[in-house]
Amino acid sequence: MALFPLQANFRGDFVVLLVPVDDGDDMTTVADKVAQHSIGLRVAEKNAPKCVYHNGRELPPAMTVAQSGIAPMDWIEVAYVD
Amino acid sequence: MPKLQRRDYYDTARDMNWAFSYVDENDVFPEELSKSFGIHGEHWWGWDEPYKLTYREYVHNQAGKDDGIYSIRSTIARSNLYDNLDLGWKSAIKAHYGAIPVPEYFASIGEARMARFGRAAAWRNMAAFGTLDECRHGQAQIYFPYCLLGKDPQFDWAHKAMHTNEWGVIAARSLFDDMFTANDAVSTAIQLTFTFETGFTNLQFLGMASDALHVGDIEFGALISSIQTDEARHSQQGEPTLKIMINNGKKDEAQKMVDQMFWRSWKLFALLTGISMDYYTPLESRTMSFKEFMQDWICRQFMDQFKDLGMSVPWYWEKHFLPELDWVHHAYHMGVWFWRPTVWWNPDAGVSAAERDWLEQKYPGWNARFGKLWDVIGDNVRTGRIEKTYPATLPVVCNCCHIPICTPSVGQAPRITTHNGRKLSFCCEVCEWVWKSQPERYDTHLSIVDRFLAGQIQPPTLEGALQYMGITPDVMGNDAQGYAWNGASRLAAE
Numbered sequence: 001m002a003l004f005p006l007q008a009n010f011r012g013d014f015v016v017l018l019v020p021v022d023d024g025d026d027m028t029t030v031a032d033k034v035a036q037h038s039i040g041l042r043v044a045e046k047n048a049p050k051c052v053y054h055n056g057r058e059l060p061p062a063m064t065v066a067q068s069g070i071a072p073m074d075w076i077e078v079a080y081v082d
Numbered sequence: 083m084p085k086l087q088r089r090d091y092y093d094t095a096r097d098m099n100w101a102f103s104y105v106d107e108n109d110v111f112p113e114e115l116s117k118s119f120g121i122h123g124e125h126w127w128g129w130d131e132p133y134k135l136t137y138r139e140y141v142h143n144q145a146g147k148d149d150g151i152y153s154i155r156s157t158i159a160r161s162n163l164y165d166n167l168d169l170g171w172k173s174a175i176k177a178h179y180g181a182i183p184v185p186e187y188f189a190s191i192g193e194a195r196m197a198r199f200g201r202a203a204a205w206r207n208m209a210a211f212g213t214l215d216e217c218r219h220g221q222a223q224i225y226f227p228y229c230l231l232g233k234d235p236q237f238d239w240a241h242k243a244m245h246t247n248e249w250g251v252i253a254a255r256s257l258f259d260d261m262f263t264a265n266d267a268v269s270t271a272i273q274l275t276f277t278f279e280t281g282f283t284n285l286q287f288l289g290m291a292s293d294a295l296h297v298g299d300i301e302f303g304a305l306i307s308s309i310q311t312d313e314a315r316h317s318q319q320g321e322p323t324l325k326i327m328i329n330n331g332k333k334d335e336a337q338k339m340v341d342q343m344f345w346r347s348w349k350l351f352a353l354l355t356g357i358s359m360d361y362y363t364p365l366e367s368r369t370m371s372f373k374e375f376m377q378d379w380i381c382r383q384f385m386d387q388f389k390d391l392g393m394s395v396p397w398y399w400e401k402h403f404l405p406e407l408d409w410v411h412h413a414y415h416m417g418v419w420f421w422r423p424t425v426w427w428n429p430d431a432g433v434s435a436a437e438r439d440w441l442e443q444k445y446p447g448w449n450a451r452f453g454k455l456w457d458v459i460g461d462n463v464r465t466g467r468i469e470k471t472y473p474a475t476l477p478v479v480c481n482c483c484h485i486p487i488c489t490p491s492v493g494q495a496p497r498i499t500t501h502n503g504r505k506l507s508f509c510c511e512v513c514e515w516v517w518k519s520q521p522e523r524y525d526t527h528l529s530i531v532d533r534f535l536a537g538q539i540q541p542p543t544l545e546g547a548l549q550y551m552g553i554t555p556d557v558m559g560n561d562a563q564g565y566a567w568n569g570a571s572r573l574a575a576e
Contacts, residue, residue, distance in 0.1 A: 005535060007478045007496055007507060009489060014413045014455060016478045016487040016496050016507075018531055041462070041470050042420070042455040073505045073535075075495050 004065075004072035006030075010038035011079035023066040027052045027059045034078040048080040092134055098203040099127045116199035117266040121330045129202035129322045133315055140211055144218065144312075151308045155226055158301045164233055169562040170430030171297045174362035176227075176236045177427045178286070178306075180251070181354055183223035184244035185258045190216035192262030192270045196319065199267035202326075205319060209267075212275075212316035219309050226305055235556045239426040246552030249424060249530050250353065253484035256527070257350050261343055268323065272336055273343035276320025279313050281384035282347045286355050287313065289375045293359065296367035324391055333392065340388075341396040342519060345512045348403065349410075349483040356411025357418060360441070361432030362562070371444040373407045398512045405490070408445055412452050413488035420459075421473050422559040423544075424551060430562035433460070437567075451490075463568040476547065479529045481506040482513035501525060 008019040019034050031050040039045050052059045054076045059068055070076065102110060107122060135143070158164070164172075193216050196209035227240035243251050262274045287310040294303030327336040352372075359372040370378070381404075385395060396403065419429040433441075433456045441448045462470040477486035478496065487496045487509040497508040501521060508514035517524050530547075533539055539550040548558070561567075 007487075007498070012454075014416055014452070014488050016489065018476045018478050018534070037473070037475055040458065042416075042458050044454070044458055073498070073507070075498060077495075 006034075006070065007073055007075040008034040009077055010035055010043055011077055012043045013038040014042070016075070021065055024064055026062050026064050027068070028061045030065060030076070031061075031078045034076070046080050048082065050078055051081045053077045053079065088134075088136065092136070093130075093204075096134075096204050096207050097127065099124070111199055111201055113266075115195065115266055116201060117268045118201070119268065119327060119330075119332045119335050121201075121326065121332065125330055126201040126205075126326055127203075129205045129326055131204060131208050131318045131322055133318055135211075135315075137211075140214070144214070147308050147311065148218070148222075151222060151305050154304045155229065155301055159229060163298065163300070164230065167299055168297060168364040168367075169428070170362040170364060170432060171294075171299060171367075172234075173427040173430050173562050174290070174358035175299070175302050176234070176239070177354060177358060177362075177425070178290070178302075179223060179227040179237060180239040180243035180426050181254050182286075183220055183227070183240050185254065186216050186220035186223060188244075188258050188263040189274065190214075190220065192216075192265065192274055193316065195262075195265075196267040196270055200271070200319075201268065205271070205323065208316060208319050212319065215312040215316050218312065222305060222309065226301065236426050236428075239557060242552065243426065247530065247533075248426065248551040248553065249479065249484070250418075251551075252530055253353065253479075254350060256484050257346050260346065260523070269339055271319050271323035272327070272339045274320075275317045276324055277340050277343040278347050279317035280320055280387065281344075281380050282351050283313055283317075284310065284379050285351055285375055289355070289370070289379070290358060292369045293363045293367055296369060297364060321387075321391065324393070328392055337393060337396075338519070340393065341398070342516050344396055345398065345403075345516055346483060348406070349485055349513070352406070352411040353414045353418075353485055357415045357429075360411065360444075361415050361437075362430045365434075365437050365440055368440070372411055373444065376407055398515075402510060402512050408447075409451065409490045410488065412441075412445065412448065413490070414485065416452060416455060417477060417486050417488065419561070420471065421477070422561065423472065423548060424553060425559040426553065426557045428559050428562040431456070431459075431565075431567050434567045460568050463565050468565075474544070476531055476534060478507055479531050480509035480513050481529050481532075482508055482517040482524070484529055485509065507531075 002023045003020055004023065005018055005020050007016050009016045017034070017037050019037065021030050021033055025033070028050075031052050034052075035050055051061075054068060054070050054074065101123060111118065190213050193209050193212035197206050197213050200206045200209050224240050227237040230237045244255065261278060262270045265273065287306045291303045291307040291310070294300075294306070324336055327333065355375075356372045359368065359370075359375060388395065415429075415432070418425060419431055422429045433453075438449065438453055438456075442453070459471055462468065479486050480496075487507060497511060497514045499506050499508070499514065502525065504525070506517070508517065528536065528538075530539075533550075534542060534547070539546050
């Protein structure tokens, strides 16, 4: 299990943040790790699932970081799925 | 014997230029300290400035100015004027006092470099006065806050700031070192005296002076407007230097230097002046919005001067610069407020209902973009969940401007690139262009996030970061109004 940092923002927030994830994390966990810095702090909470976007792709919830091809200090965006 | 008038003897006394016979020009003016751009010797000797004075006149004028500002200070000190100033305004001056005074001393280094390595005697003469000016500015802007130490320990950062690794200070030092502390004399004339001083400093020193007088801060207003009278004189080194370059076929080189430093200056001004004008200055004292000041001083006056010289508007003007006038400083303000423990002043949220109306009027769409986020913050304040108004991680900062990477709208990626195996992040295309235009100048410098990731900040926590930045509990920023603004906030329009 390797810890590595990502650049991430939650869609609707105003700033890109440094968010550490683990390469064993699945995308649901990654989404939560990013969201915790925005949802309920600056972005209104919604009762909707969240999704991770990387290089224009929407990543499946069960996919892990190791499987995704995301590299340390890549940028990801997390958003509510409408 | 009849005496000559000053106008008849001045240029003769001043123009001590000569062709070197015993040494090589490159030994007198090494390229590293005085970049020639291929322009040599007597091609510089036509350098001429419009506003001339003798040393005797200089000393007389400056002594008079100092008598004025120091008298005002000592008189005001006997009153309770400071105590009655708006709390947000106090934060604006604390921010100014941390960011500006010691860089004025850096600027005297840059002026002193021009005083020796400027390639014309007239220029070296003006730069000698400039060196003294910047010493004056450093001294006055350290002394005034020094006298306010008894009011608030945050004023200690007038001296301390530039000796720390606080994130905003890293951004300021990065800009100023690039512009003048670590720049050759010719580039300094173009990038400091022309680009920065002819345009941007008017925003902070005259725009803020105007707001200061409305706020009732006579001391600060008198100080910075007096300082700007010196600026008006030593900034005149820019234009003659630019003219020499243009007349010798080096317009493209000059343009590039202006384009680089205009952008870097813009970023720091959006951070310091944008926040102060649109959020910290009390509403009733805002003479103009930050955007309106920018449009007046920069888009109109400075650009008119640009074009008169035959220069072009920077390449990024329409696509990148003008749009940023609408949103960048609002994002920076939100960041500074949310990360308020990391600054040495108390950010004023500036989002009461009346202030939000003003912001929406001056920046249509503000409520939809930023008001919506402040609503969530306001909810947390109203319901006593203050812990949710503090950050739990670092923002990513741009490797060029060293300011957090903010997004104007959804889905905008930071610009990530790799250089010699090192991953770099930039907030925008222009910062990336600035960095890549001289990679050897910047590539050994680590952003605060780079340092964090490299293990230089220990422990690697927010507490460790505050310690690394030199922020102590007695200066750590908090909401200027003690959250009193929240009682008047309202939900953003859907």
